[in-house]
């Protein structure tokens with residue numbers, strides 16, 4: 001655990017001394033005045049004390065300089081006492097928020113991703129090659145909100161246990177408590193709000209941006225994505241046992257023509273081919289749980305034409321061989337290109353995603369990509385199911401989580 005120290009993870013970088021107080025002292029001295037106004041300003045003798053509270057600039061192992069607490073905004077035109085007279089504009093962050101440099105997970109851990117990569121227990125790898133920072137809110141994605149942990153809401157208890165005997169890890173190194181009614185908030189969750197943003201000390205960053213939607217990932221990459229979803233989406237498929245050529249789908253419910261059809265019969269209705277994406281909804285910039293594939297199968301549109309749902313039907317339910325159900329609004333499925341897929345990159349889907357078939361839905365997070373579809377039913381519900389993805393988009397702040405390996409790193 002080489003990156004763990006009880007406090008600072010690298011030496012302090014020398015910074016130019018704050019010149020403002022020095023200027024005051026000089027102007028008083030030059031004028032030869034011991035005017036009352038001057039005498040009441042902070043004295044030269046206090047400067048080393050003030051300077052000791054200045055935000056630190058630390059150097060990370062990769063050479064990058066990081067200032068974890070913003071600088072106070074005292075411009076030369078304002079008074080040295082501005083922070084007392086105008087506390088809203090001039091927040092003395094490092095004292096106002098009680099040694100902010102020494103708070104939050106990164107006060108002691110330079111890189112939470114690397115910490116997990118080096119964990120003696122092994123942990124699913126969430127650090128990524130694009131240098132996207134692993135932050136503590138990413139932990140909640142699996143440990144609190146969804147994902148692979150059976151014992152949800154246990155993250156705090158686990159972190160408390162790990163740090164029980166850690167020197168300096170008192171409650172307020174990780175938390176903040178005020179009278180705002182929000183109890184023991186995590187400092188890392190509120191720090192940007194409390195400290196009103198960042199002080200950007202990076203040089204100007206220039207780059208180019210490009211993307212493609214026509215590229216197709218290799219079968220290996222697609223299979224890896226399928227393993228990643230086991231952690232990200234709690235998709236633990238017991239799939240792949242069935243005979244890839246011997247499955248059938250029954251279609252029933254509020255339809256004119258209920259029917260059952262084998263794979264061959266569906267194939268005979270006409271195979272559709274498309275390049276489609278499959279991407280985890282909790283997948284961020286830098287997240288690798290995202291693939292493009294050349295898929296083939298029967299379009300759900302064809303199934304709709306064969307089944308002829310009643311005019312009032314508003315819900316379509318896909319049920320897997322193991323009983324797992326995904327209900328979607330019928331209008332949504334009508335308006336998104338969707339296929340029941342059995343071939344990926346020209347190979348049986350068992351070779352990559354697993355299972356005998358899978359629903360692929362255009363422009364939809366992959367949690368709706370139900371595998372081993374065995375029946376499709378049409379229903380008329382009083383409240384149709386929600387549009388996929390809309391809820392999390394309304395929350396607007398998806399955690400920045402990626403899983404770069406589907407297995408624990410021993």
Ligand code: HEC
Nearest residue numbers: 004006104105107108118119120136162166168169173174
């Ligand atoms: C005051 C310093 C300090 C703070 C703040 C701190 N940690 Fe730690 N952390 C440590 C130390 C020291 C250890 C090693 C403890 C041990 O081995 O007994 C540790 C261990 C860990 C481990 C176990 C690592 C392993 O490989 O077993 C995890 C995970 C962890 N910390 C996560 C966090 C998270 C998440 C936060 C913020 C919520 C946090 N830490 C805040 C000092 C700190």
Ligand code: HEC
Nearest residue numbers: 112119121122123126136138139142147148231232401403
């Ligand atoms: C993609 C899902 C995922 C994310 C994100 C995630 N974890 Fe985990 N974590 C797991 C799984 C799965 C386990 C194993 C749980 C089990 O075996 O029941 C685990 C276990 C742990 C353990 C127990 C010891 C170990 O290493 O197995 C610690 C400590 C831990 N996680 C810390 C963290 C911290 C800190 C973060 C955020 C920086 C984090 N985890 C983010 C999935 C995740």
Ligand code: HEC
Nearest residue numbers: 144155156157159160163169170171173174175183184186
């Ligand atoms: C090393 C970091 C760390 C330290 C030190 C720490 N906590 Fe926590 N605490 C956490 C994390 C992480 C959570 C989980 C937060 C979450 O799930 O949103 C948590 C959760 C909590 C919660 C539940 C908060 C809620 O809103 O449900 C309470 C209460 C709490 N801690 C109290 C304490 C007290 C009291 C101390 C000191 C004795 C302490 N913590 C020390 C990291 C820490």
